Amino acid sequence: MLHSDAYLDNLAGEFNLAPQEVLTIIRSVGFDAEKVPADLVDLLREVIACKLHQLDRFKSADPAYEQKLDEMLRDFDEIYIDTAPIIQMDWFLHFVADVRPILRRRKKKLIILEKTMEELHGLKDNPEKDRDVRVRATIRPDLIRWLCRQGYIRIGDTGSDGIADDHLVKLFSRIGQNENVLLVTQDRGLSERIIRLGHASYEKGPQSVKQSFWEKLLRKPVVYQDPHEMVVCKLTEGGLLKRCYICPDCQQSYYDEFSHADGMIPDSACIAKHQQNEAKLRAEEERKVRLEQQRAAAAARRAARPSVEKRIRERQRKLRRNGLLVVLFGIFLVLVLLFAL
Numbered sequence: 001m002l003h004s005d006a007y008l009d010n011l012a013g014e015f016n017l018a019p020q021e022v023l024t025i026i027r028s029v030g031f032d033a034e035k036v037p038a039d040l041v042d043l044l045r046e047v048i049a050c051k052l053h054q055l056d057r058f059k060s061a062d063p064a065y066e067q068k069l070d071e072m073l074r075d076f077d078e079i080y081i082d083t084a085p086i087i088q089m090d091w092f093l094h095f096v097a098d099v100r101p102i103l104r105r106r107k108k109k110l111i112i113l114e115k116t117m118e119e120l121h122g123l124k125d126n127p128e129k130d131r132d133v134r135v136r137a138t139i140r141p142d143l144i145r146w147l148c149r150q151g152y153i154r155i156g157d158t159g160s161d162g163i164a165d166d167h168l169v170k171l172f173s174r175i176g177q178n179e180n181v182l183l184v185t186q187d188r189g190l191s192e193r194i195i196r197l198g199h200a201s202y203e204k205g206p207q208s209v210k211q212s213f214w215e216k217l218l219r220k221p222v223v224y225q226d227p228h229e230m231v232v233c234k235l236t237e238g239g240l241l242k243r244c245y246i247c248p249d250c251q252q253s254y255y256d257e258f259s260h261a262d263g264m265i266p267d268s269a270c271i272a273k274h275q276q277n278e279a280k281l282r283a284e285e286e287r288k289v290r291l292e293q294q295r296a297a298a299a300a301r302r303a304a305r306p307s308v309e310k311r312i313r314e315r316q317r318k319l320r321r322n323g324l325l326v327v328l329f330g331i332f333l334v335l336v337l338l339f340a341l
């Protein structure tokens with residue numbers, strides 16, 4: 001345990017507050033400020049930053065990151081944030097700190113459903129949840145409402161019946177027809193449902209844009225548009241987005257770098273397996289070709305080699321020729337002898 005002497009002045013100095021103000025903030029999230037667990041100080045720092053709306057301290061240190069994030073997000077008409085990413089570590093604060101200038105420039109807003117606000121409210125008093133989750137669920141709604149007033153977030157009205165997951169799937173199947181939508185969630189099951197939904201519309205290919213009566217009458221050319229993007233990401237450390245994909249081979253979902261593409265992409269294990277199979281097939285094919293070549297060469301050699309029959313005939317011909325020569329020579333000798341006599 002840390003006594004207030006050990007941390008209060010530091011925190012007060014860091015945030016330019018009077019120690020009494022720091023104490024008030026710490027008590028507002030339910031801690032006895034006289035002594036706190038040593039591992040709580042970082043969370044208290046987050047609590048104070050949230051209360052003071054000091055998000056700039058969570059901004060990425062990489063100057064190129066804003067550009068990268070802009071390239072990821074600029075095509076989306078709607079960006080929904082689920083409940084879990086808001087309270088997992090301080091990742092939401094990092095994300096919001098980095099995304100604010102982009103939202104401002106592109107005139108977009110993050111959307112948080114009313115349902116999510118209710119869930120946060122339920123979490124803050126839930127004794128089954130761990131301390132950090134409860135504290136974050138306590139301080140985030142104030143920050144979210146402030147971000148709403150600043151024009152960075154819109155609270156989406158959902159009505160309060162049904163599960164938020166089902167609602168999101170329904171919502172995405174409706175708005176995903178006409179807009180590019182991004183969902184940030186830590187929930188894998190929900191992610192998979194949305195990816196399959198997006199894949200189905202991707203498979204359909206370009207669709208014709210509906211024409212009015214007059215457009216049809218005046219025979220205006222039909223316009224086709226590409227299917228809209230439906231992308232699911234999760235927040236990771238430092239507020240970085242990782243996109244969720246499903247491998248069409250093994251149907252397993254996985255997280256990887258963000259890309260603007262269909263969400264059904266083979267994972268590296270299946271790609272490696274596929275490549276191995278390809279290599280095996282190729283080797284087998286090559287072996288067959290080699291075998292065939294060897295077989296052809298042997299046949300050619302056999303064809304060139306004189307057969308036994310041919311050899312016997314050859315020998316007989318040779319014998320006959322030799323016999324003939326012997327006879328001729330005999331006759332010649334006889335004639336010579338006759339002349340000599």
Ligand SMILES: [Zn+2]
Pocket residue numbers: 247248249250251252266267269270
């Ligand atoms: Zn796979």
